[in-house]
Amino acid sequence: MQKTHKMTNFKRPSGRTLTEMRKMYAKVGVVPNADGSAMFAFGDTVAIAAVYGPRQLHPQHMQDPGTGILRVNYDLLSFSVYERKKPGPSRRSQEISKVTEWALSPVLDLKEFPNTVIDVQVYILQADAGTRTAGINAASLALAHAGVPMKDLVCSISVGKLDKNLVVDLDKATDFPIAKIASTNEYTLLQLDGKIQPGVVKEILGLADKACEEIYEVQKKALKEAIEQ
């Protein structure tokens, strides 16, 4: 009893409670030349995503006559961090490109577009923890904006441990990024840096579910605002 009381009053250095997320901001149509585009921000982390396609896939040996494929490219812009990030692909950006692709492809249905590719470019304008989750949220919005047939939107959030408490949307790394198909109980990304007891995973997913509901509302609003100018 006393413990729960303590939990509810707990504030993080940023002044947020344990389950409070940073202020979110989403907008679609930020890149007019792309077929679909979006911007998603968690506080000071800002991601933009642009979608091109379905378009012809080169190199040809990657083409699949059965279905279209998704190709994601994630990167930090060189000015997104304090110390200049050397531009170009790195091990880190390649990994995140891949997990973003895996997080998004379960909701897409590209059977209508054989031999083609949908290119998603995700760039981080400003990095302040949670860039891959912001990137996935932006990419999901951009794909929807591009009119790609999708089962649902994908929402993504990081949950982690701060001292002994589980917290949502961490300010620092050492987290548990999660992506989820919005209105189902299917998770498309679970990663873990560091350690966590197996017993608390369920609790973590519960926290992520609540956070994803909020993210979904923000995404939905952004898409609807794109038309009701």
Next chain:
Amino acid sequence: MMNHTNEAHEAQEIQEVTFQESSVKKRKIVVPGEIIATGEDFLPGEGARREGQNVLASRFGLAEEAGRVIKVIAITGAFIPRRNNVVIGRVTSVSFNGWIIDIDSASSAFLPIDESPRFINKSEMNQFLDIGDVIVAKIWSVNNRGIDLSLKGKGLGKLEGGFIFRIIPNRVPRVIGREGSMITLIKEKTGCNITVGQNGWIWISGQNLEAEIKARKAIEFIVDKVHVSGLTELVEDWFAKNA
């Protein structure tokens, strides 16, 4: 040249009727996965699917109920070529038996020499159409090897003069309007020849540059107003204001 543009979009209008006929019904913006309707009374159409009791959206767009069928009309995104679409394209290459045309879609399009309106000697192909030339063509077939075009038909052929710009392909039906009402209005008000390709490329040619720019601005005004009903009156007001 003057008349062929009118005929070119008549062919497209046939396809537009299906889009416009139920526009009286209320439309709602939906996002993927959003529940549009609940109950057994509804059938999912294009862009929608059924899951248990609910009909859900499978893409971002405007949900529309036409009787029992619920469909989602795309309002953004790339051009998906269909048979009998009239498109505007640019010649990117001349091969030994035809031309390769860029029509701004996933696969490139091919115009065989046999599908040109008159006999053309293989040695004189680039005198008829050369790289960079712009044509209005009809999609004759779409298969997994590519898209085949034809120039045989009313209003199809090479475009000369004027200029071309691009709009979001899914908004072409709005620009054309019900039975071509919108595009006819713009033509009357500006005195320009306009051809609208289903791939979102629009060709305008008029008496002077001012008229051409005005036509373009009018079209861009329409493209921004996807969700508004009674657009024709709005466009008439727009012309009154910008006379």
